[in-house]
Amino acid sequence: MSARTVRAPAAGESVPTARAGAASRGLPARLTTRAVRTRLGALAGGALLAVLLWRLGTGALLDGLRRVDGPTLLAALGIGLVTTVFSAWRWALVARGLRIRLPFGPAVADYYRALFLNAALPGGVLGDVHRAVRHGQSAGDLGRGVRAVVLERTAGQLALFAAGAVVLLTAPSPVRDEVRHAAPLAVPAVLGACAVVLALRMNRAPSRRGRALRGMLAEAREGLLSRRNAPGVLVSSAVVLAGYVAMFVLAADVVGAGASVTELLPLAVLALLAMGLPLNVGGWGPREGVTAWAFGAAGLGAGRGLAVAVVYGVLSLVASLPGVVVLVARWYAGLRAGSRTTTSPGARKDAYPRPSPSAAPAVPVASAASAVPPPEVSREKYAPKESARLASSSFPFSAEPREGRPMTPESV
Template sequence: MTARAPGVPPAPEAPPSDARTGAGVRALLARLNTPAVRTRIGTLAGAVILAVLLWRLGTGALVDGLRRIDGPSLLVALGIGLVTTVFSAWRWALVARGLRIRLPLAPAVADYYRALFLNAALPGGVLGDVHRAVRHGQSTGDLGRGVRSVVLERTAGQLALFAAGAVMLLTLPSPVRDDLRQTAPLAGLAVLGACAVVLALRMNRPGPSRRGRALRSALAEAREGLLSRRNGPGVLVSSAVVLAGYLAMFVLAARVAGVGAAVTELLPLAVLALLAMSLPLNVGGWGPREGVAAWAFGAAGLGAGRGLTVAVVYGVLSLVASLPGVVVLVARWYAGLRAGRRTAAVTATTPPASAPAPVPVSRVRDASGRAPLAPDYASPPPEVSIEKYAPKESTRLARSSLPFSAEPSEGRPMTPESV
């Protein structure tokens, strides 16, 4: 054993191997639990699902679905998309009003169309909603409330889908009706038990914690935005109309694909496909929807290939219904470009501020009324120290260049990846 010199502190002991392994695992999980990594994993999962479907069922169902789409079906899809988008934007405006932020209906419709197109064109299926939330928060000067209004609006749509879907799957003939009827009582008891446990823990807690206060604040905003007397009826009606539009689009896709089943038989299959679309494992909405539709149609005796064809037609019709978002994107880009050119032109034509003319000393008198002996012009004022103000100016410029500053800037480009 080596003797340690006096006055020298002991060397720190190395952490055990288990602690190092645990720290490495936590660091890896932290790196994986980021929005960019989750988006890439979801995109990869959606691509794998599509590849497996095409491998098992072939490309005939895909080609057949694309071949059956015609002009009248595209026009009907555009009409259904217009109705669902307007009512979705109205729901968003109601929720925003409940959170005490202003959102007129016309800009809400335009922003919603843009978000729908970005959801369909970009991986992940939610980047358009992220873009919509951030831009609305920036334009109102409150990024937090802008994001929460979009989250609550999307939550209202999902709750309507879950409630109506549960009723349809339990009452109408579907491949999962018998299983749901057996598991529904157990699921209800499990939910009641979980609520009782949470209530007991909250009652036994000594004092309100920070997390508890945040939860109560979120619940209060949800209640004011979705369940208040002023917003509740409108949110309910708009959610019902939007869900009816999605189901009508699926029935239209089934008819275009040549499926002659009754509407009551198609509605549960449409609910299953819509529930699969809410999973974040897709490529612009493609992936789980096609897989679940192929399985559900096969279990219902309609053919897995026919289910894949219906899902493909539905995806194409939904993409066509979101194409007005391209017009909104181009119009906003052109407006920002014109605003930038106008600002540059005004800056170029504005003459620089001229320095004040020096005052002749002959016009400057002292207290006795006599002009002092001095050169023809007064000496210039002392120079201002640059070092004194340079840090403040650089700090101001750095703050004004932040991507999420409170000042709205319609001309500044922003992509959903910067969220």
């Protein structure tokens, strides 16, 4: 049980007033917990999606959903297979850089399960948390397992930021002018902030937090930037990002957006960047809002943009459905393993050691010396009582085995 510090009431202050003040000070701390932030983000994402549907209507959305057919679903499963396999490969590379074992086959299965949980649960990251904890526990190092997933996701985000900056600076988009005006100011600002942080770290005395930070940077360098891992991480991140863009283009083709791939590329980047915002319900919310605004600004129609974003979400959910198979298979395997453990006859037979046939109840020396021999009685008359005495001795089983099994008091 965790200890709690209770403030004593000041002079002239009543006990209920002191308790009310402590509760009011603890309220902001409770509101900033991860669980509360996840719920608030899910509510904000759901409210944003509801407002979009209310303002833009559901005509284009329902028309786009009606066009989703079998070949489209198969194409989504194929794109999802490619992106999941390359994402799992990147995860395995990062884990190898951190010197923890992660076979490729289980990595693909765990990644599928994480994708489905991300799409089905609020927040969009609970699946990644689950695979991080599971891998860390199975590898015997929870810290490195969690850091491997964090670095793997960081590699994907860095690839998206780098490619997105190039696309938004060069391709025609609703935000190209703003990005071009902000880029000359953003780059020196980032470099200056990094220089200030580095100078402060170099002039500060070594501390426990500083050593932990240097250890994390060393792990990031080994996991992402080492000569052995960097090419694989770069290739896998590029393929995964290309798969996400291909899924967005497929959704736009299903809806009938009537735009070329060059026109859709910056819009897809904006949608993918919006998916990283924490105000979502399994990825839904900001993606639809940004896509509707971007399509409207590009002259393609805000309602059509909302339909593209919703169809993209549906196709992404379909692409993650193999994760359901992984969940059911792991659950069934766990049930079978538990039933074999609890019903194994060998384990039940050997649960207790068998006593030696020659073992006899130990009698203290003093008691044996002072004991008065009982009078001679008929052995046949008291045979049942003797067997009852043997059954109620200090041993859990009788000393004489019967039919190859230890004798319990009920079998005597």
